[in-house]
Amino acid sequence: MKDGPALAAARKAGVEPAGRRPRRMLSGRNIMIYGTLFVAAVYYLLPLYVMIVTSIKGMPEIRLGNIFSPPMEITLEPWAKAWASACTGLNCDGLSRGFWNSVRITVPSTLISILIASINGYALANWKFKGADVFFTILIVGAFIPYQVMLYPIVIVLREMGIYGTLTGLVIVHTIFGMPILTLLFRNYFASLPSELFKAARIDGAGFWQIYFRIMLPMSLPIFVVAMILQVTGIWNDFLFGVVFTRPEYYPMTVQLNNIVNSVQGVKEYNVNMAATLLTGAVPLIVYFVSGRLFVRGIAAGAVKG
Amino acid sequence: MTSQADAGRPSRLLRNLSAKIASIPMMLTAVVIFLGGTLWTVVYSFTNSKLLPRLSYVGLDQYERLWAAPRWVVSIQNLAIYGFFTLVFSLVMGFVLAALMDQKIRFENTFRTIFLYPFALSFIVTGLVWQWILNPEFGIQSVVRSLGFTGFTFDPLYDSDIVIYGILIAGLWQGTGLVMCLLLAGLRGIDEDIWKAARVDGIPVWRTYLFIVIPMMRPVFITTLVIIASGIVRVYDLVVAQTSGGPGIASEVPAKYVYDYMFQAQNLGQGFAASTMMLVTVAIIIVPWAYLEFGGRRRG
Amino acid sequence: MTHSVSIKDLSLSFGAVKVLENLNLDIGEGEFLVLLGSSGCGKSTLLNCIAGLLEPTGGRIFIKGRNVTWEEPKDRGIGMVFQSYALYPQMTVEKNLSFGLQVARMPKAEIDRRVGRAAEILQISPFLKRKPSELSGGQRQRVAIGRALVRDVDVFLFDEPLSNLDAKLRSELRVEIKRLHQSLKNTMIYVTHDQIEALTLADRIAIMKSGVIQQLADPNTIYNAPRNMFVAGFIGSPSMNFLHGEIAEREGRLVFTTDGVDFPLDGYRSGETLAAGRKVVLGVRPEHVRVNEDGETHEATVDIEEPMGADNLLWLKLAGHTLSVRVGGARRFAPGTAVRLSFDMALASLFDAGTEERI
Amino acid sequence: MTHSVSIKDLSLSFGAVKVLENLNLDIGEGEFLVLLGSSGCGKSTLLNCIAGLLEPTGGRIFIKGRNVTWEEPKDRGIGMVFQSYALYPQMTVEKNLSFGLQVARMPKAEIDRRVGRAAEILQISPFLKRKPSELSGGQRQRVAIGRALVRDVDVFLFDEPLSNLDAKLRSELRVEIKRLHQSLKNTMIYVTHDQIEALTLADRIAIMKSGVIQQLADPNTIYNAPRNMFVAGFIGSPSMNFLHGEIAEREGRLVFTTDGVDFPLDGYRSGETLAAGRKVVLGVRPEHVRVNEDGETHEATVDIEEPMGADNLLWLKLAGHTLSVRVGGARRFAPGTAVRLSFDMALASLFDAGTEERI
Amino acid sequence: TDLEVTHWWTSGGEAAAVAELAKAFDATGNKWIDGAIAGSGGTARPIMVSRITGGDPMAATQFNHGRQAEELVEAGLMRDLTDVATRENWKEIVKPSSLLDSCTIDGKIYCAPVNIHSWQWLWLSNAAFEKAGVAVPKNWDEFVAAAPALEAAGIVPLAVGGQPWQAAGAFDVLMVAIAGKDTFYKVFKDKDAEAAAGPEIAKVFKAADDARRMSKGTNVQDWNQATNLVITGKAGGQIMGDWAQGEFALAGQIAGKDYTCLPGLGVNEIISTGGDAFYFPVLKDEEKSKVQDVLAATLLAPETQVAFNLKKGSLPVRGDVDLAAANDCMKKGLEILAAGNVIEGTDQLLSADSQKQKEDLFSEFFANPSMTPEDAQKRFADIIASAD
């Protein structure tokens, strides 16, 4: 912010009526804004800090010091243990097994649930048929039903389908429970696209699937990112379904985490627990850190409207 | 409509066939799982099913027992307190943060990531971490005491009277980021000219927010409210991870009651009755919302 | 007689709202028909019905004599251009043009030929590899037209194609569409609420009001012999001046009288015989008011002057009425000036005050 | 000399992009100044600087002689009207009008008086209890104007207030703004990219291009004696016809010659002496082309005819050039007709081919 | 053949014990696939039940024997083990016979008991009492009397973990010790609400009130964390089942030297004979079904019993095995067992539903000092009245 020389001179000479000077970086307003943000950031970062610091301390240090003090001696032991050798019952291979299970669960569940929900949203937004809204309303109300309520009926349904305890079953469960919110998201997004595009494509002779794959899909990156983030974190973090609808060989990482954290052998090994916690949270955290910006944009594009 | 016009008319059922076929998963989910499952649950809440569902009706017995159970009453109270404060604080905090983020600040991405990352963590993880930070023996209390304030007491998770607020702290930490994101998106959607007009009119910033911007963001607030509310009704993992409902039954919540009675107590009937009551709660939330969202719009 | 597009008894409702009711319209082969009407009168709805994008509640639609009422849009031999361009944003211009042909599994060579031809006609060849977002509004709309062009359709449907463009581009593209029609000789149905577009482009104009066609005629008739006051007021900018009064006889001559001012009706060609005492409305277009010229004149004062370059628009006060008058751009009048005016009755219109129909 | 608004050396950049650079502009007391320019040229930016909504990077702004460069918008004595109306959607019209006054703690009686007066002037009294969403576009914009009106400001700033309205409403409201100015006699600064608005409303027009004012003059001068080709081409619809050629001498007369066609320059009033051989561009407005009239004429053919009611627009082909010509609405020419044309040189403009400045 | 076995034995001592079972089973040429689910029976049971009812049963699963699996058996989801039992002569060897009774429904045997767990133990930290400067108590009353001294030394007198079943269990123990076997049966077997509301039980609630006061400040959830407080001398004592012994052993502590155990709280030396049993869901796979029998037999084999129970700190289900290696506390238990001073456990007597209600009551009672013993007793009587 540079004043013209003439203006500066005029000011000095006192010719100019006194006007308020331009804002500086350190104005009261900025101090308030950044101050508040900083305080909030501390609240949000504190737990992460505690997790990280604790996970690299040795047990003696944890017992003696307080949780906020930085480690005197850094050890990666807890991480190694959490990943590879923490025990649950007889299995002492830490989280490593659960990690791959989680991947095997999350990838197909995310893909399939997004695919189905986006097609639903597309059909609801562009190909409304009689009664479609009834189903949609049921679905949305379903978003509020506590999972526990649905647990038993789903057990029965899966049993009748003969896929209880299989990965397929779990993928279906994730698809079902992801459906309400994702469908809403996609419906709102597709509805916010100009309907002329859809009309133009129909005149061009494209059918339901051609319009979906060739017109709508390529235009919908932001909302797919939002859906992807929601599903990856949701499914990765899921504990209940992972434990209820699968067998131990498919247990996801969260179940392993729960086992490690709850299998107390003498004293709680907080450092191992924290390392395990961080390892379990790593995937969704990375997803967030990498695509957080798209997330906000996608939310703005689809979720908030309608 | 002449008969001639109808001649070439294809059957109603066949029209939009692809769309209907594509919607089959949705229809099945809606009808079989959500509607069917709910009805099934409601029906069995009138039975005395134990470990396995059995159709032996006992009328309203399960409900009578439910409302006579101190634990259920505590659960409902807790849900009300937790729900109320979660709504208030996450909306207020979320909005304040969103408003600050909307000031064309530097490091916006950094701040946003900081506020949002807890949302990536499961409630299990959130619960664990906060249980630890709030643990009086080595958490905040001990740290403050070691600084010389030996009289300092802050052990929300071990004090029946305030334990629910301990859970609230963790819940807010996890969820406010998303609220902020939603509201930020809403704020960004406000026509910039409105801000300019308000400035020209000499309306102070806080008044502009309070009387102009917030009322304009009603739809966003409603969406946000619904998202928060649906999370509140379901709160379970957080409590389990932080306190397991303790001390005693001080931090019990309805979802946990349902789970415990269905599976631990092997009394499905009681669990179903409790979950039916939760559904009623949901209905109380959702009906006014649907009215505001759809009923209101149609009139407008 | 075969029509290119023929609409019989078309009705359409959205729920309880009847947008179109028993509408009939025949469009000749190679005709340029403009649907003109204010916002919400059902123009787009009608166009969407013809395109097959909306399903009529009743009635039939024929294209080239074939009943297409229940056919898919792609089978109707129509192409459509939208106000918002509706280009596929992720595809290049070339891809936008060829998409429909690819969907129809046309051979590659034929696709290329057609795209090339359309690009040439519309002068968009240099942009074929660009994305729509890298084009200006006018270029985008050309691509949108091209998309209809490549499909070699019988009927072009335009839904306010120029509304999103600025004034300059709008008039340029208007000329191009006119030229296109002159060279292709397709049937074109063109929706707009811009009367200039309607007047300049149309072979015939259909003026709509709440789903009902008020008048269907060539631009000249519409402009100079509007059937009713709605049409008269809708067409022309500034609007036709309406003076409420009655017919009277003065010394054997029929005059139109209002607030004590008489205008002789000499030269007015009426469809019926005019009787003295009838309550009527006289409509005079701004350019048919003569200012400071010869003839029987009345005194008026200039209220506002709006110089528009080529023309000059005056708002005159005459016996309590405000009249808009168009004079040449070079003739300037300061507000407050007194002027004398008379009407060119041969080009004026008289409407019945009750029915609002032209007499 | 006191100006109502005076801008000195104003500069503004967004990051590295310099939008305005050392702009100077003085606006007289009670003047109606229109800022005209194409999209993105910095009109709104300049207006926002005057309003105090953007902080200039350099320079000063005076309103009524007071340096307001760093003052809050509310203290500058300005009112502003936006293209998007920017009404507070959840408040009634009355609340919209009074909110600013209430915040300023004006006594209730005074607020009521002012709101009442504004509502009367703008004829929105019947809607005072309605929400903006229940109003039409024109009514909304009136309320927006009212919001500035109640504040009794010295300077009104309008940022494309009519762009969101349809043609009919636009011309109606234009007249009202003109009338408002005539009765209030406030200083008004009006941004638009519609030249008709500029021509009809302005006392003076400032034509901008990429942040620089190209010409600042009254509408008549701008229209008839544009300083350069940009201004000449920008104003007028259809655009001025530009013919590239050179000055030559034929039998002692200066002529403009292009592609073997000569146009005598008799009657052209140049600021400088014209020398034969100079490369120039001749600019002739469509209404200054004479068709089938007397004088030295050239043969041309009608390419397209665009009847527009009151006028008829012809696109003529003349020795490889396309010329737009405006004739009376009653004179019709079928495409292909051969016509004879000449130019009204007294109203034409010559530009230097290099500098593009008017000669 | 691989058999998946689910259980909730995940603490240190428990895991070591399970390893013995797995070893023994693997020795038969099959493979034990471990399906441990952490977080106590409360977490694990629902998962087990839904897997069984969901049609994806494991090959064997732990339950507390008693009534937890009753309905599953009735629904025909559990394998009938009568053949194996007859072959292996379980009727003869399983002592006390009530263990096998709990596995028997309509004359058929459905589960294989693997250990006897008794709840009625008070574990005391010798170091804690030393620090407080009082003698290690010999019974509950002395313990209560010593509490103030412990508190003065900054030691929590009685460690009670936050999990609801711990509070409920502690109460049951107090009941046997203070009100005696007959009252215990009257209340829990006969569901005599009058007795539950009577003066005997009132005394028990008084004692529970003491226990509540003494447990203030425990601030841990898991039972073994509470045990750990005793091990490290941070708490004076803990009322906990014999499985706590496994933790002491794992910490290298020696009974009598580092810690003291008082069966029946040193008041009334009776122990309950609840315990763990394995159930074998009906499988479709023929081969696996056969191997299920092998597993069942292995679980009760003498060597397995010894190895397992030594690690687990529980008592073997057969009276004919030699437990020479057993420590002081275990020997005390064996003596009581031999003397026949046994009662059935509450898991065997009450339905899971009533147990849960009881847990809710006592976890609230222990956490909430403002709840009077009288109020609690009233609610207790109500639960008993509606119990099944």
Ligand SMILES: Nc1ncnc2c1ncn2[C@@H]1O[C@H](COP(=O)(O)OP(=O)(O)OP(=O)(O)O)[C@@H](O)[C@H]1O
């Ligand atoms: N999907 C719909 N549901 C309900 N009503 C509708 C729908 N689409 C249009 N309408 C109503 O039908 C009427 C005609 O709409 P239409 O779009 O045909 O108008 P239009 O003449 O094209 O107007 P515009 O010039 O604004 O495009 C309007 O009153 C509109 O509100």
Ligand SMILES: Nc1ncnc2c1ncn2[C@@H]1O[C@H](COP(=O)(O)OP(=O)(O)OP(=O)(O)O)[C@@H](O)[C@H]1O
């Ligand atoms: N906030 C901003 N940040 C960066 N560049 C901006 C910003 N606002 C405007 N600009 C740029 O400044 C230039 C002038 O913008 P301005 O809005 O003043 O144009 P305008 O003349 O009002 O155009 P229009 O007719 O479209 O309203 C444009 O090139 C625009 O891209």
Ligand SMILES: [Mg+2]
């Ligand atoms: Mg339309």
Ligand SMILES: [Mg+2]
């Ligand atoms: Mg602008």
